[in-house]
Amino acid sequence: MNDIPAKNTTPDSLPDSGQVLPKKRFQLNSRLGRSDRTPLAIWFWELDRVLLGLILTLVAIGLIAVAAASPATTLKQSTAAVTIEPLYYFYRQLGWVIVGIPIMLVVSMLPKEQARRLAIMGAVAAIILLFLVPIFGKTVNGAQRWIGYSFATVQPGEFLKPFYAVSVAWLLSLRVKDPSLPVISLSVVLTGIIAILLLMQPNLGQTIIFCGIWFAMMMVSGLSARLIAAVGVGGVGGLLGAYFFYPVATLRINSWLFGGGEFDQVMFAHKALTGGGLLGTGPGLGTAKFNLPEAHTDYIFSVIGEEFGLLACIAIALVYLAIIVRVFLRLLDEEDNFIILAVTGLTAQFGGQALINMAVNLQLFPSKGMTLPFVSYGGSSALALFCGIGLLLAFTRRNPYLDRSHYISAWPEKGRIAV
Amino acid sequence: MTALLANSRKVQFSGKHKDVVANAHFRLIILLLVFLGAFTVIAGRLASFAILEDAQPSRTTSAVLVPARGDIVDRNGVALARTIRGYAIRVIPARLLGDKATLSRQLAAIFPDTSEADFLATLTSERPTYLRRRAMPDEVKQVHALGEIGIEFPREDERLYPQRDLAAHILGFVNADGEGVMGMERALNESLTQKSLRATPATLSIDSRVQAALESELNSAMISTEARGAAGIILDVKTGEVMALASLPVFDPNKLRKDTIRFQTNEVTQSVFELGSTFKPFTIAAALDAGTVTDLAVRYNAMEPIKVAGFTIKDDHSQGRYLNVPETLVHSSNIVTARIADNLGKERMEDMIRRLGFDERPHIELAERGHPIWPKRWGRVTNMTIAYGHGIAVTPLHLASAYAALVNGGIWRPATLLKVAPGEEAQGRRVFKAATSARMRQLLRMIVSSGTGRKADAPGFRIGGKTGSAEKPSNGGYNKTSLVSTFAAAFPMDNPHYVIITMLDEPQGTAETSFQRTAGWTAAPIVHKVVSRVGPMLGVVPDEHRDVDVSELTPLLWSPKG
Numbered sequence: 001m002n003d004i005p006a007k008n009t010t011p012d013s014l015p016d017s018g019q020v021l022p023k024k025r026f027q028l029n030s031r032l033g034r035s036d037r038t039p040l041a042i043w044f045w046e047l048d049r050v051l052l053g054l055i056l057t058l059v060a061i062g063l064i065a066v067a068a069a070s071p072a073t074t075l076k077q078s079t080a081a082v083t084i085e086p087l088y089y090f091y092r093q094l095g096w097v098i099v100g101i102p103i104m105l106v107v108s109m110l111p112k113e114q115a116r117r118l119a120i121m122g123a124v125a126a127i128i129l130l131f132l133v134p135i136f137g138k139t140v141n142g143a144q145r146w147i148g149y150s151f152a153t154v155q156p157g158e159f160l161k162p163f164y165a166v167s168v169a170w171l172l173s174l175r176v177k178d179p180s181l182p183v184i185s186l187s188v189v190l191t192g193i194i195a196i197l198l199l200m201q202p203n204l205g206q207t208i209i210f211c212g213i214w215f216a217m218m219m220v221s222g223l224s225a226r227l228i229a230a231v232g233v234g235g236v237g238g239l240l241g242a243y244f245f246y247p248v249a250t251l252r253i254n255s256w257l258f259g260g261g262e263f264d265q266v267m268f269a270h271k272a273l274t275g276g277g278l279l280g281t282g283p284g285l286g287t288a289k290f291n292l293p294e295a296h297t298d299y300i301f302s303v304i305g306e307e308f309g310l311l312a313c314i315a316i317a318l319v320y321l322a323i324i325v326r327v328f329l330r331l332l333d334e335e336d337n338f339i340i341l342a343v344t345g346l347t348a349q350f351g352g353q354a355l356i357n358m359a360v361n362l363q364l365f366p367s368k369g370m371t372l373p374f375v376s377y378g379g380s381s382a383l384a385l386f387c388g389i390g391l392l393l394a395f396t397r398r399n400p401y402l403d404r405s406h407y408i409s410a411w412p413e414k415g416r417i418a419v
Numbered sequence: 420m421t422a423l424l425a426n427s428r429k430v431q432f433s434g435k436h437k438d439v440v441a442n443a444h445f446r447l448i449i450l451l452l453v454f455l456g457a458f459t460v461i462a463g464r465l466a467s468f469a470i471l472e473d474a475q476p477s478r479t480t481s482a483v484l485v486p487a488r489g490d491i492v493d494r495n496g497v498a499l500a501r502t503i504r505g506y507a508i509r510v511i512p513a514r515l516l517g518d519k520a521t522l523s524r525q526l527a528a529i530f531p532d533t534s535e536a537d538f539l540a541t542l543t544s545e546r547p548t549y550l551r552r553r554a555m556p557d558e559v560k561q562v563h564a565l566g567e568i569g570i571e572f573p574r575e576d577e578r579l580y581p582q583r584d585l586a587a588h589i590l591g592f593v594n595a596d597g598e599g600v601m602g603m604e605r606a607l608n609e610s611l612t613q614k615s616l617r618a619t620p621a622t623l624s625i626d627s628r629v630q631a632a633l634e635s636e637l638n639s640a641m642i643s644t645e646a647r648g649a650a651g652i653i654l655d656v657k658t659g660e661v662m663a664l665a666s667l668p669v670f671d672p673n674k675l676r677k678d679t680i681r682f683q684t685n686e687v688t689q690s691v692f693e694l695g696s697t698f699k700p701f702t703i704a705a706a707l708d709a710g711t712v713t714d715l716a717v718r719y720n721a722m723e724p725i726k727v728a729g730f731t732i733k734d735d736h737s738q739g740r741y742l743n744v745p746e747t748l749v750h751s752s753n754i755v756t757a758r759i760a761d762n763l764g765k766e767r768m769e770d771m772i773r774r775l776g777f778d779e780r781p782h783i784e785l786a787e788r789g790h791p792i793w794p795k796r797w798g799r800v801t802n803m804t805i806a807y808g809h810g811i812a813v814t815p816l817h818l819a820s821a822y823a824a825l826v827n828g829g830i831w832r833p834a835t836l837l838k839v840a841p842g843e844e845a846q847g848r849r850v851f852k853a854a855t856s857a858r859m860r861q862l863l864r865m866i867v868s869s870g871t872g873r874k875a876d877a878p879g880f881r882i883g884g885k886t887g888s889a890e891k892p893s894n895g896g897y898n899k900t901s902l903v904s905t906f907a908a909a910f911p912m913d914n915p916h917y918v919i920i921t922m923l924d925e926p927q928g929t930a931e932t933s934f935q936r937t938a939g940w941t942a943a944p945i946v947h948k949v950v951s952r953v954g955p956m957l958g959v960v961p962d963e964h965r966d967v968d969v970s971e972l973t974p975l976l977w978s979p980k981g
Contacts, residue, residue, distance in 0.1 A: 176439055220446045222439055274468050310469040314462050321458040328451040332444050340443050344450065355457050362464045 043109050046397040048330065054323045055104075055374065055389055059097055061316060062375040066093040068283055069303040069377070072295035089296045089377045096379055100386035107390025108397070112339070115394040119166030119342075122387075126163055129156035130197045137201075143369070145201050155380040157198055157206045162388030164194065165213050165345030172221040173338035184223075187214060202248050205368035209352055211235065216348035217341050249366075256366035265293045269361055273305035273313070280309030296377040298369060301361040313358075316375070320354045323347075330396055339395050346392045350385070487576045488597055489610070489617035491590060493627040494660075494838045498581050498620075500590050500604065505577030506559045508550040508570060512542055515569035519543055522567060526550065529561045552595065553577050578604075584669040586630050588685040589623065589661075589785075589836060592672035601683065603836060606784040622838045624660035629653060632952040633663040637921065640945045641667050644926035644936075650686035650815050651945070653953065654918045656823035656909065658844040659832035661783070662917065662957065664688075664816075686924070688781055689789040691812040695889030696751045696938075697822075697907040698808030700859055702760050703744060704825060705771040707855045711762045715744040715858075716975055719755040730800050732757045732807075735888075735937075745975045748862050749870030751886065753807045760806030761799070768802050772811070774850045775824060775831060781816040782833030789814050808887060815905070819920045822907050826863070826883075826915040829856040861969045864912040868969070869976060875908055875943035877951045879961030884908025884919075884946065886938035891925070901925045906942035910950055911959055912967040921945040 070089035078084045085091075110118060129147055133156060138146040145155050168187050175183045191214045198207045215235070219228055242249040255264055272288035275281070286306035292299045305313050327347045334340050350373050357372040359365035371381045491500035515522065523538035530538075530551070541548050550570070551558070559572050578593045591602020597612075599605035603623065610616045633651050641649040649667040654660070666686040670679035684690060706712040718741035724733035734752050747755040760768055772778070780788040792812035794801045804810040816834060824831035829851035832844065839845075851859075863883030866872045871886045887905040890897035905922045909915040926941040928934035935941070954961060 216450055219450060220443050222442045222446070274472060278469050310465050314465050317458055317461050317465070321454070324454050325451065328447055328454075331447055335440055337439055337443065340440070340447070344447065348450075351454055355454075355461065358461050359457075362461065362468075364460065364464060 039109075043397070047108065047393060048326070048396045051323065051326050051396065052108075052393060054319060054326065056101075058316075058319055058323075058374040059101070061319070062372075063090070063093060063097065064283070065300050065304050065375050066090050066296055066377045068286070068307045069289060069296040069300050071284075072286075072289040072292060072303065075290060092379070093377050093382070096382040100382050103383065104386040104390040104393070107387055108393030110394050112395060112397075115391055116166060116170055116338070116342075119163045119391060120170060123160060123163035123167040126156045126160035127194070129154070130160060130194065132156075133197070134200060143201050143203060145203060153379075155384075157201070157203060158378075158380040158384040159387070160194065161206075161209065161213070161349050162346055162384060162391055164190075164210065165217070165349055165388075166342045166391055168214060168217055169338055169341035169345050172217060172341050175221070176337050184218070187218075199246070202246070203369065204242060204246065204249050204252075205356070205370040208356070208368070209349060209370070211238075212352045213345050213348050216352075217345045220344045221337075221341055252366040252368070256363065265299070265367060266363055268292050269299050269302045270363060272299070272302040273310075273361060276306040276309050278309050278311050280305075280307050280312060283307055297371050298357070298367070298376070299361060300372055300376050301358055304375075305361075317358060320351060320373075324351045327392065327396065343392060343395050346388055346395075349388065350392075485614070485618045487617075488578065488593070488612055489607075490620035491603060491607070491611070491623060492620045493586075493623055493625050493630075495626060496620075496622070497627045499586060499623065499627065501579050501581060502576050503579050504574045505579075506554045506556065507552050507573050507575045508554050508559065508562055509547060509573055510542060510550050511547040511569050511571065512544060513547075513569070515542060515567060517565075517567055522565065525565055526562070529558060580672045582627060582631075583673060584671045585627060585634065586625060586664070587669050587672050588666045588683070588687070588787075589625060589630075589664055590672060592675060601787065602685075602785060605786050606836075624655075624662065624836050624838045625664065626662050626956065628956050629953045630663040630665065632956075633949055634665045634667070634669070636945050636948045636952070637665050637667050640921075640923060640926075640941065640948075643931050644923055644929060644941050646923040646926040646941075648686055648924040649945075650690075650920075650922045650924075651949070652687050652815060652819045652918075652920045653949075653957075654819045654823055654834060654920075656827040656915050656918050658839045659820070659823070659834045659847075660839050661834055661836050663953075664836075685785065685787045686922070687815045688783055688785055689787045689814065691789045691792055691814050692903045692905075692922070693809050693812050693889045693892070694815070694818055694903070694905050694907075695808040695887035696753075697818060697885050697887030697905050698806065698811075699748060699751065699756045700825060700863060700885050701771065701775065701821065702756050702763070702768070702806040703748065703862065704851050704855050704859050705768060706759045706763045707858055708771075708851050709763055709767050711764075711767075712744060712759060715972065718743045719747070719758045721747075721752050721754045725754055725757060725803075727800050727803060728798075730804075732803060740977075743975050745862060745865055745972050746977065748866050748885065749976060751871050756807045757803035760803050765797055765799065765802040768805065769797050771850065772805065774848065775817075775821040776833075777811065777813050777817055777821070781814050781820065783816060784836050788816075791817065808889060815920050815922055818905070818907055819918050822909060822918045822920070824850045825859050826856060826909040826912075826918065828853045860909075860912050860915060860967050861972055863909065864967050865969050865972060865976070867908070871937075871939040872906065872908070872943050874939060875906055875946040875950075877910075877947045877954070877961070879963045880950045880954050880959060881911035881913055881962075881966050882908050882946060882950055883910070883912040883915075883967070884943075886943060888937040888939075900936070902936045902938075904936065904938035904942040906938050906946050908946045908950075910954070911965070913965055916959060917957060919946055919949060921949070 067087060067090040071086035074084040074086050074088050107115065133144060133147050136147055137144040138153065140146060145157060146153050147156060148154050168190065171183045171187050174181050191210060194210055195207045198210065215231060218231065243253050244250070255266060268288070268291040272286065272292055275288040276286065284307070286303065288306050289295050289303045292302060295303050301313060304316065324347055327343060331340055331343055353370055354373050356365060356368055357370045360367050360370065371378050373385050486502040488502045490498060490502070492498055519539060519542045523535050523542055526538045527533060527535040541550065562570060563572065576597065578597065580590060589602055591599060591604040593604050594600050599608040599611065607621050611621060633653060637649040637651050651663070651665045653662040655662060664687050668682045670682045703712070721734060721738055721740065721742045724731045732753050734754050736750065738750055738752070742750065742752055742755050776782060777791055778793055780790050794805065794810050801810050820831065820834050829849050830847040831850045832847035860883060863885060864881065866885055867876050867882050872884050875882055875884055885907055887907065889903045890899055891901040891903060893901065903922065903924055904926050905920065907920050909918045921942045923941050926936050928936045932940040
């Protein structure tokens with residue numbers, strides 16, 4: 001504590017001859033230093049830098065994984081006439097990352113009110129687009145999920161996820177201010193509409209994620225334990241209903257339960273995942289990955305398993321877990337109800353998606369069209385994720401000195417006594 | 420009032436707010452535990468894959484770096500056996516969509532060696548079957564073009580012998596499960612399949628160029644003499660390394676067929692023969708060693724056949740006079756050799772034969788080794804017949820190792836098919852005195868320069884050797900017209916480096932051999948041709964100005980005046 005003022009006075013006390021050089025050093029020291037009062041520096045010190053570091057780690061892992069998986073997909077998509085370059089998806093992903101990271105950083109710089117406003121407007125826009133999908137949407141692989149033209153083709157469902165989480169959090173947080181508002185019914189209606197629109201595409205995976213986000217937020221917002229149990233039973237009932245009345249789900253769950261035979265994607269995924277042993281075959285040396293359907297998206301975890309080994313898979317799972325634990329622990333001394341709910345929703349979306357994707361790869365869950373956040377290739381999903389994590393970073397930003405525990409303030413006493 | 424109301428509301432609100440937040444924190448911890456539990460399940464599943472299912476890097480990927488079975492190369496690194504990823508063609512009848520009769524007709528058109536009916540039987544059977552265990556990419560392409568989803572093309576490890584039938588008897592082959600069943604594939608099966616060893620190829624002692632020359636010369640001789648078979652071996656006398664080993668006719672280990680199964684016998688290491696006169700130098704050497712012959716000029720009676728215990732020993736080309744030791748070898752006299760062996764005595768003769776390793780299977784890595792036929796009773800007559808190579812049957816490899824000991828200074832060493840690093844040759848055991856070995860070099864050289872082996876001489880290569888034409892046993896006696904013609908030689912005789920044995924099984928007299936079947940006319944010329952070809956490859960430079968000094972022995976050869 002004592003040497004900080006000493007440092008600040010150094011340039012003044014120096015003789016004139018050596019003034020230029022120390023001044024420069026002082027500026028460098030102060031750039032993003034604790035004494036820097038520029039908005040950028042304040043943002044930097046308020047940001048959860050550990051969380052940002054973990055996210056960037058995932059992005060880096062994702063680039064390597066897409067580079068490994070890209071040849072498997074391009075080989076399948078190449079025809080006699082058209083040969084797709086093996087690293088096509090890697091270069092595309094690199095492009096998405098280059099676009100996405102600035103988006104994430106800019107979103108994370110927004111003040112909380114502006115971030116909330118952005119999310120609510122985004123949610124409204126995405127829901128409108130979602131309504132337009134059945135009318136103008138494009139059909140890929142038998143599912144009508146896309147809307148737009150050429151490079152501006154997007155999946156509204158992907159973008160809706162983070163915006164939905166923040167919007168519902170805002171809705172639920174209103175309850176505290178005015179208990180008379182029917183926020184729970186409103187959120188149920190909103191979620192129901194989205195679920196119906198998604199099931200029409202059909203997109204069971206996204207529906208489950210939305211329901212999961214809603215359920216996590218309802219839980220944290222203080223729904224009674226009895227209601228939570230009821231919703232849980234309802235969820236299981238819904239899945240059973242889907243199995244019996246929703247053909248896509250019937251097919252997927254059947255092949256998961258009873259095995260789809262020797263050449264089923266479940267079997268291929270298992271062969272790839274275990275094909276590399278603990279340490280993997282080495283980058284580019286995998287062969288089982290070439291049998292995988294959607295190696296660069298849904299089954300990228302299996303590609304990682306083959307080329308980088310099961311230990312790498314465990315490490316990736318731990319990175320996801322670390323992100324979730326980091327965010328939740330930070331929420332434990334957060335007082336703002338809206339922020340708690342919004343961050344819970346965003347994390348539930350991120351963590352749930354990662355869990356389901358890994359569980360599908362590990363045959364713990366019937367196969368879903370679900371990407372592994374930041375690792376799988378994806379345009380819409382990558383941008384939506386960067387947006388969502390930008391919101392997460394914005395909401396977890398806090399002045400490191402504001403909420404400092406009063407236990408810490410006792411320490412300088414000793415120093416003062418010593419002086 | 421309003422202020423008070425507002426204030427009280429705020430207090431109320433903040434109290435409720437605290438409640439809500441505390442509850443939220445409690446629920447957050449529960450949610451966190453749910454996530455922790457789910458990730459534990461994921462990590463546990465991954466760990467169970469790694470431990471319980473024992474996930475290993477799959478064979479297909481490791482084959483990129485380490486072959487499933489190690490390569491075999493010759494001493495210069497030329498690939499003799501490799502493992503490649505080949506194609507198989509497999510049919511799963513349950514999945515066939517098209518008409519099976521049409522399909523079998525189309526398949527028969529692609530593979531003319533299998534009939535349409537055979538294909539139809541395969542296609543209509545219940546279980547998935549291989550149509551072809553190994554198929555060329557071209558054939559795979561044609562079958563693929565039939566567009567039948569019930570036919571698949573699994574990539575399988577395939578043992579390839581890129582030199583085709585070269586050194587087939589040395590290499591042997593593997594069965595469908597990839598286990599060596601013959602030759603070095605069998606002998607080295609352990610180290611070829613062991614994970615830590617198979618990355619480095621097994622290096623054999625043979626030189627594929629020498630092997631090719633030996634095989635080609637033996638083959639042309641076999642054809643021109645209309646022989647049933649031929650065999651040959653070239654051995655390094657100092658290390659025991661086999662430089663070439665050929666048994667003809669050959670088979671192709673890439674494509675094993677029923678009609679070539681009988682050719683799989685390795686005539687050099689498996690079949691035993693009475694090798695006849697090629698044994699005579701051993702008798703002479705043993706006599707010199709034991710001191711029962713001290714003066715090469717002493718003459719022995721070869722005027723008439725010897726009759727011992729009702730058995731007659733006679734010469735094929737009787738000189739009708741007394742012969743000294745050099746003349747005995749040069750004219751290949753059975754009578755004199757028998758007399759010398761008789762003087763030597765059966766104990767010392769048998770001891771020498773045993774020390775040359777003739778009483779056990781030949782020493783080499785191969786599993787295909789024939790046991791010599793040892794005489795039931797080593798009596799006086801047996802002793803005399805063995806002296807000129809009858810009454811005992813050994814493999815050509817036995818003979819090669821014994822000749823190596825005869826010329827290399829007297830040390831017998833086991834033969835080996837693995838490359839020997841300099842200074843690491845087997846210990847060996849002394850069979851002959853060095854002086855005896857030096858004398859034998861002169862005598863063997865004289866047989867080629869002026870005796871029965873003249874046709875083996877290759878200018879400048881200083882070849883020395885001994886012919887052997889043994890009648891094959893049949894119906895309890897010997898058949899005068901079916902011979903095993905052998906020539907056992909070494910070169911260069913002034914400092915022997917290699918032993919070469921050539922053998923023809925039942926050669927016929929043809930115009931080329933002046934209608935002679937004997938070794939001097941049939942087996943000896945092969946040595947001349949082979950040595951002329953392989954000498955420079957083996958580092959033996961032809962030099963007409965060098966030779967072993969035989970001037971002290973030349974006067975002992977009598978020649979008619981004129």
